[in-house]
Amino acid sequence: MEKAVNNSVLSPEDLKIVHHCIADYQGMPGALLPLLHAIQDNIGYVPELVFPLISKALSLSVAEVHGVVTFYHHFRTQKPGRHILQICRAESCQAMGSDAIEAYIKKKLDLDFHETTPDGEITLEPIYCLGNCACSPSVMIDEEVFGRVDSQKIDQLIASLKGAA
Amino acid sequence: MSAKIFIPIDSTALSLGANEVAEAISKEAITRKIDIQIVRNSSRGLFWLETLVEVETPKGRIGFGPVNVKDVKSLFEADFIKGGSHSLALGLVKDIDWLKKQERLTFARMGINEPTNIDQYIEHDGFQGLKNALNLKSEAIVATVTDSGLRGRGGAAFPTGIKWKTVLDTKASQKYIVCNADEGDSGTYSDRMIMEGDPYVLIEGMIIAGLAVGASQGYIYLRSEYPHALKTLNEAIQIATKAGYLGNDILKSGKIFHLEVRRAAGAYICGEETSLLESLEGKRGLVRFKPPLPAIEGLFGKPTVVNNVISLATIPIILSKGAKYYQDFGMGRSRGTLPIQLAGNLKRTGLIEKAFGVTLRELLYDFGGGSLSGKPIKAVQVGGPLGAYLPESQFDTPLDYEKFSEIWAVLGHGGIVAFDDTVNMAKMARYAFEFCAVESCGKCTPCRIGSTRGAEVIDHIMKGQDVNKHVALIRDLSDTMLNGSLCALGGMTPYPVLSALNHFPKDFGVDAKESKA
Structure with a gap:
């Protein structure tokens, strides 16, 4: 049986939320985890599409952001079910x-x-x-x-x- | 005056339908035109009785439990509000044997208060320890904690006072207090109960720790699996800040302490203190080499106290009643009390705070009432997924750090999981490797590779292929993991594996003689 897979691009609304989250957490010490939580809490996942935005805001490489997201079981990069x-x-x-x-x-x-x-x-x-x-x-x-x-x-x-x- | 009815808001009570019970009681009272006030209190930790509904009477609080929605009508018919007789009636809650036989120090307020009601906290001796600490020099606070004999309740049992002394003696412009609230051990929930049920005791303990070592910032690193604790802690921090216990001028003493909750993200390894610090800094939770100790170079490279929730939540009573009061409980070098958590296949599960020295048998049978399934208890795992499995022949071991180490076991965070005789211990040994593989940070080879290889080798054993040869391999691999891993995850996975193999060789298809080789 075929499983649902969602590779859709990010909606403009979700992208706006991501930008808001970044603005909220940018200045915090050790901001990456709180920021990832905020994004996932708000849009349900942390799409790979936003890794470059996060990396730029926190002065990290995209690889570092990828490394952190994939290290923790809690974060997901695919849109989950309702x-x-x-x-x-x-x-x-x-x-x-x-x-x-x-x-x-x-x-x-x-x-x-x-x-x-x-x-x-x-x-x-x-x-x-x-x-x-x-x-x-x-x-x-x-x-x-x-x-x-x-x-x-x-x-x-x-x-x-x-x-x- | 309206009748007061207490219904716990603890997440285990909620998981059994406490909210639905509260709603049903409220509705039924309206229908019957009875004036009631529902109070959402913390849980007493008598979880086999949840939902435990209590009513206030002139004689004291009378309990009914376990209450389900279907019992609500009959409770009203029995006039339970006045303590009427009912098949679920338990009498005065404070006289329930299970509770009466405990020594509740850290959990003294558990089940009594509304979790975030700061006035109730103060009424029940809250902030007394902090007030005493504000009149003491840092050195004297540290000395009190050292003299109490308190050892880290997260599992490592390192003397808390000595850790604090190291941080106090290290000069730095900024120091941190980090609370390890990444309670990931199966069979444990005492940290969760404190954070959901009595958050101010943890906050008070952290403020005192800050005063003791000269730290002005604290973080609670909270596991993401505890959403209720997150909400309660944030609310309590806000209230405590408003009331002047946190912030730039603690109770007008001029001392500073700020506190923030940070959410973990589902990695068991982040309960290891250096991995936790990496995570707090926003990185992958890779274990750090030691030295340097976190007490010298911890969070953001600054001296940091990393303590478990229970260690910190025990500080207020030590500072309020004195080191000697706490020290007088316990046995040998294990001083004070341990919050023990009964879990798994037992009739009466829940939180038992007892002085060290109580035996496993008393806990499993006198408190626990034996297995829920009615079958014999075959094994218990003490101290989480990295703790040893103990057979019936070891049930008379007293709970004491040293006595447990003598039988190659650990107390850890005080979780006890019971299994009946349907359990296959080879399967549990395999699970220990599997869990280690899922949770390994990957930094050191024995843990990263050893865990996966271990699971594969046990698969061969379970299929009966070259059993003796593969058992020898497991022992060899365990030796490498024990001695070659960077931290306790890889280093202690052999505890459940080898204890299962040594005590239950039949489950692996080997006879006792060969397995002891």
Whole structure:
């Protein structure tokens, strides 16, 4: 099955936001991470197209910006789906059956990690610990954590995402 | 007067539906025309009881839990607001055995207050430590911390006072306090609880650290997986600044301390202090060679205190009650208390702050109530993904840094993850290598290459191919990683791997005799 891939150019609105972010963070000591966060928070990803803009503003090489963006798991250079579903893969969740949950979600959505559903609705990501280990297994949808999930709860959560579209 | 109902806002409580419970209670009260006031407090850390709803009565706060939305109607029918009897009733919360048996020092206010209510913080002894510190010379603050015996609670257990002394003694125009809030160990959530539930205690600890070493700027390096903590900390910093605890003139003392939260970006390695500093400077989180120590050349090349959230959040009580008060808890060279986090397959999970010396068995069975699945507990991993797996025969080990090192294990950040007998320990050993490969910064070869090779070799073992030969290879590789890695990621991955192999050889298809070779 074909997965959704988005290589679109940056919209003028998004580009404007990026310029605003750069102006906001340019003078800060150690500005690169806060700036990348600001861009991703606002437009959902850090497209490679903006690396030259960042490098110029912070007096870094494009290679340095590329190196930082790709070092950190949190940053993505592709536009994600409208919702991001992260499955915790760490030990506590494994002790409570997260392997089965992971397999269930992958099958249900017909997705592997780092892929997006063809309707652009959900991007699937692994995550290593949400700090919710007292109530494993856990998943995170956008910025909300759900504990003690089972297949039934997953069905409900995914249905609510699709319903909200 | 309206009845006060407490419903936690901690993210674990939220993950079990605390917001929905709050909404249902509010709606039901309106329908029944009952005047109530809902307070969103921090969590007590009795997570198996979440959502734990408490009501204020003349006798004290009475608890009900775990409450789900479907229980709300029956709670009202039982007149729970007046402490009426109900199958979920727990009696006075402070008398719950699980809580009563703890020694809560760092977590003294947990579950009681509204997280960002500064007046409540002050009412409950907040900023007493800071007030004492403002009357002391830097040297005396450092000496108090040294005398308390506090050791770094992030996992390395380095004496906090000695670290501070080094920074104090290093002359520089600018120094920094950096809080390591990149709590990435599976099975741990004590940092998160402090930041979401009692943010001022961390802020107070950082201000005191600043006074102690002469630093005017602090950073909290917070993992990106904790959005609620980010919001709470930023709000608390704003309120504390307005109230004169932060800024250019702390409580009109003329002392300066500014504080800022910086978000990490999902790299486990950035919990390593030098990698964290690189990240704060806006770079890839590559581990630095030591020396120089961060205490001498740290953030932006300046002397820097890097301490974990719990270490810093413990400073206020030490400064308010004195070094001796804190020192009197604990055993051997492990002084004070440790916030222990029960996780994984246990009936009663949550935060247990206890003096050092409690045994694993007490924690797993008396507190934890055994496995949630009802099957025997086969192994527990203590101290995060780089901690050793311990078998039942080691459950009588007391929690003490030195006692754990005697059995080739670590306490780390105090996380305990229990596994029942369905776990395959060869698979967990493989996961340890896999995790190391995902998270390696790539700077040193033993970690970068060794982790990937280790996972491949375990694949052969799990398929039963030349098992003894491959086990020998794993031991050899582990030796290289242990002794040749630049930092604890590569250097400690052999802990889970070899402990799994030594204690559970059958899972690898080898008999005990051969594996001990």
